Amino acid sequence: MTIKEILVCGNPRLREKSEKVAKISKSIEQLVSDMFDTLQKAKGIGLAAPQIGVLKRVIIIDLHTKDEDYTGVMINPEITKKYGEKTVMQEGCLSIPEVYCDVERPEFIDVSYMSLYGKKEKMIGVGKMLSRVIQHEVDHLNGVLFIDRLNKEERMKAAVILEKSKNIEKQKPESNL
């Protein structure tokens, strides 16, 4: 079991574009395994490889709601279609602790990707919540964070929370670091 450190907002790695995975190697299998350990520990529902500092196009999802149940790995995910109404939903991110904001995104997507067995897969009309999570994670692969997608009002709210958390960080006595 390997739990990796999750990079937080401000780390330049989170702003880089991740590379496509050419083939499933042992190191990709290890990466996916580490990502699941890390996600479970953090109690999150999705994680992208760059969040643990690896700039590869790999995302994992562990989503369990009343209507949707999906656990899986998507390698080189590509959103091939976006449709439905633009909907607003509150999002958070393991790389931006304590910030939860309303983000507008298309309601449904189609996605193609490679499985961990190297097989090409496609999901058509992905569920509402899963569509949201995939869009959020694919953004990470392109160096985009959900705070980039906020309207002015929500962006102000996020900025205040981020600023406060920075100050708390500064005030921590050295023994706690």
Ligand SMILES: [Zn+2]
């Ligand atoms: Zn995120």
